[in-house]
Amino acid sequence: MTTTxxxxxxxxxxxxxxxxxxxxxxxxxxxxxxELFVLLGTNGAGKTTTLDVLEGRCQPGGGSVRVLGMDPWRQRRDVTARVGIVLQESALPQELTPxxxxxxxxxxxxxASTHIPSDDNLACVGLAHRRDVRIGRLSGGERRRLDLATALATDPELLVLDEPTSGLDPETRTDTWxxxxDFLRRGTSILLTTHYLEEAATLADRLAILHRGRVAVSGPLDEVLAARRLPTLADVFHEVSTTTPEEVSR
Incomplete structure (x- = not known):
């Protein structure tokens, strides 16, 4: 894997x-x-739109966007080859096995030379014992793990993960963490979204909270808590979610 x-x-x-x-x-x-960067967002904050732009699925209406030094809209094929993506919802072929x-x-x-062998990949996400079961017979959590295996398949430089642990039981969620x-130790960069504030607090090197189309909070968690004089990320999230548009734009 090439690092930058x-x-x-x-x-x-x-x-x-x-x-x-x-x-x-x-x-x-x-x-x-x-680093592992967690992007949080209140309802309708613009989180999904931000990810769509980063993944090259939407052309930005203004500003500058670079993913691994490339414009994801104009160089989507090049970006895709170096970025692993887990969408919030995916459509896996039901009749194939993992x-x-x-x-x-x-x-x-x-x-292709950078691909992780499929058996090794399935073992990484805890699906080795289900490798020959049709995808349509997998549980929701198992399909979510297969989504992650797909994102990891090309040993990417950057992972963009949209709620990758949604639907997983607590033990499997911890295994995913x-x-x-492990990928962070190898130098992979990770952008992750989640609705689990405990997950964000546990994993994030830095985080940002989007609210009403703007970044309301950004930085390492300890600095965010100190700046807001609040004890937990849940308290910060609640405070941000109750701010007005005028307060966000300051």
């Missing part, structure tokens, strides 16, 4: 409109190389 010393994600002044609705109103985000699907995925994606820490 520049920010894995560098966003400045990102704007995006849905007609007359301003979904993003000048978002600034940096994901440093080799092993068949990962082997097919490896043939369809670029940079350990797996992500």
């Amino acid at each position: 010393h520049s920010p894995a994600v560098h966003v400045r002044g990102l704007r995006y409109d849905y007609g007359s609705f301003e979904a993003l109103r000048g978002v600034d985000i940096d994901v440093h190389s080799g 092993l068949e699907f990962l082997r097919l995925w490896n043939r369809l994606t670029d940079a 350990d797996l992500l820490r």
Whole structure:
């Protein structure tokens, strides 16, 4: 895996409109190389839109966006080859087995020389014993682990994970945290979204909270708590979620 010393994600002044609705109103985000950055958002904050732009699925309406030094909209194919993505919802082929699907995925994606062997990949996410079971017969949590295996298949430089532990039982969620820490030790950068504030507090090197299309809070958790004079991330999140648009824009 090739590493880079520049920010894995560098966003400045990102704007995006849905007609007359301003979904993003000048978002600034940096994901440093080799760190786990957690992006949180209140309802309708613009979190999903931000991820869509970073993944090259939406063209920004303004500002600058770089993922591994590239423009994800104009260089989406190059970005995709170096970034592993777990979407909030995926559509896995129900009639294939996990092993068949990962082997097919490896043939369809670029940079074949960097692929993690499919059996090893399934073992990483705790699915080795289900490798020959049709995907349609997997539980929701098992399918979520297969989503993660797909993102890891090309040994990516950056992981963009949209609620990757949603639907997992507590033990499997903890195992996933350990797996992500392993990739961090190898130099992988991770941008993760979650609804679990405990997960964010446990994993984040740094975090940001989006509210009403802007970054309301950003930084290491201890600095965020000190600046807000609050004891927990849940308290910070509650305070942010009750602010007005005028307060966010200050």
